[in-house]
Amino acid sequence: xxxxxxxxxxxxxxxxxxxxxxxxxxxxxxxxxxxxxxxxxxxxxxxxxxxxxxxxxxxxxxxxxxxxxxxxxxxxxxxxxxxxxxxxxxxxxxxxxxxxxxxxxxxxxxxxxxxxxxxxxxxxxxxxxxxxxxxxxxxxxxxxxxxxxxxxxxxxxxxxxxx
Amino acid sequence: xxxxxxxxxxxxxxxxxxxxxxxxxxxxxxxxxxxxxxxxxxxxxxxxxxxxxxxxxxxxxxxxxxxxxxxxxxxxxxxxxxxxxxxxxxxxxxxxxxxxxxxxxxxxxxxxxxxxxxxxxxxxxxxxxxxxxxxxxxxxxxxxxxxxxxxxxxxx
Numbered sequence: 001x002x003x004x005x006x007x008x009x010x011x012x013x014x015x016x017x018x019x020x021x022x023x024x025x026x027x028x029x030x031x032x033x034x035x036x037x038x039x040x041x042x043x044x045x046x047x048x049x050x051x052x053x054x055x056x057x058x059x060x061x062x063x064x065x066x067x068x069x070x071x072x073x074x075x076x077x078x079x080x081x082x083x084x085x086x087x088x089x090x091x092x093x094x095x096x097x098x099x100x101x102x103x104x105x106x107x108x109x110x111x112x113x114x115x116x117x118x119x120x121x122x123x124x125x126x127x128x129x130x131x132x133x134x135x136x137x138x139x140x141x142x143x144x145x146x147x148x149x150x151x152x153x154x155x156x157x158x159x160x161x162x163x
Numbered sequence: 164x165x166x167x168x169x170x171x172x173x174x175x176x177x178x179x180x181x182x183x184x185x186x187x188x189x190x191x192x193x194x195x196x197x198x199x200x201x202x203x204x205x206x207x208x209x210x211x212x213x214x215x216x217x218x219x220x221x222x223x224x225x226x227x228x229x230x231x232x233x234x235x236x237x238x239x240x241x242x243x244x245x246x247x248x249x250x251x252x253x254x255x256x257x258x259x260x261x262x263x264x265x266x267x268x269x270x271x272x273x274x275x276x277x278x279x280x281x282x283x284x285x286x287x288x289x290x291x292x293x294x295x296x297x298x299x300x301x302x303x304x305x306x307x308x309x310x311x312x313x314x315x316x317x318x319x
Contacts, residue, residue: 025311025312025314025315028311029307029308029311029312032199032307032311033206033304033307033308035203036199036202036203036206036207036307037203037206037207037210039200039203039204039207040203040204040205040206040207040208040210040211041207041211043203043204043207044207044211044232053232053236054232056228057224057232061223061224065220065221065222065223065224066211066220066221068220069210069211069214069220147200150196150199150200150203151196154192154195154196154199155192155196158192
């Protein structure tokens with residue numbers, strides 16, 4: 001495992017990200033733009049699940065319209081984040097906030113899966129009405145998890161200085 | 164202007180608030196985190212509204228209805244972003260005030276806010292404004308770009 005990480009760190013791409021003066025900040029900015037859009041677009045859905053906003057929009061239509069934006073932004077965020085990671089893989093893995101961030105993203109994914117597979121099964125009965133408790137919990141949990149993800153992301157920068 | 168900002172920066176550096184923020188280990192990271200969260204909401208609201216103007220999202224909802232959901236979220240979050248931004252400036256005056264990336268960010272922010280206000284007017288007038296939508300998204304992205312660049316450019 002350790003050897004694999006070293007191999008990744010020494011790859012041509014990782015080296016150029018690490019050693020280019022401009023490349024790392026550019027990738028980091030792209031990461032932030034993408035993460036911003038992931039968070040903001042998920043908030044739209046979470047607030048609807050909480051019954052706090054977009055109440056005139058059926059949940060199924062709102063998610064069908066907004067979540068593709070979230071997914072595109074998520075793929076860009078993972079791509080840019082992945083490039084930052086491979087440039088200093090060992091240091092990132094040793095950083096507690098980085099590890100916590102990955103766990104929190106996994107938890108957010110799990111929360112979404114539980115919602116889609118269980119809570120949303122009878123969505124037809126509450127699509128236009130007040131969301132049931134399960135949906136509210138999913139929305140609140142998602143919001144808390146993504147705020148935590150961004151908090152950890154920012155703290156990585158403080159505990160692992162660039163350069 | 165440069166001279167004025169120099170004076171302001173010097174003054175802020177001597178305030179008790181600056182010393183308090185400087186002496187704290189958690190304040191600057193906390194302000195930055197809330198600042199980013201606020202900007203995420205503002206940026207996403209602007210992007211989603213402009214994508215709606217372009218007909219790329221929420222096509223099954225009327226444009227005016229989409230604007231009525233995204234614009235209030237945008238405008239009500241601006242004070243939070245400004246407040247946390249001000250606190251960051253008070254804590255580290257030279258880092259921002261004497262930094263060209265920060266000046267660029269403020270210029271782009273003014274353009275972005277003006278473009279957003281203009282979008283509201285065009286939406287109320289019945290839509291259109293596709294060029295404005297593209298411009299607005301680019302300028303909002305530019306605000307985040309310049310903001311991140313503050314960390315990488317040296318204060319003058």
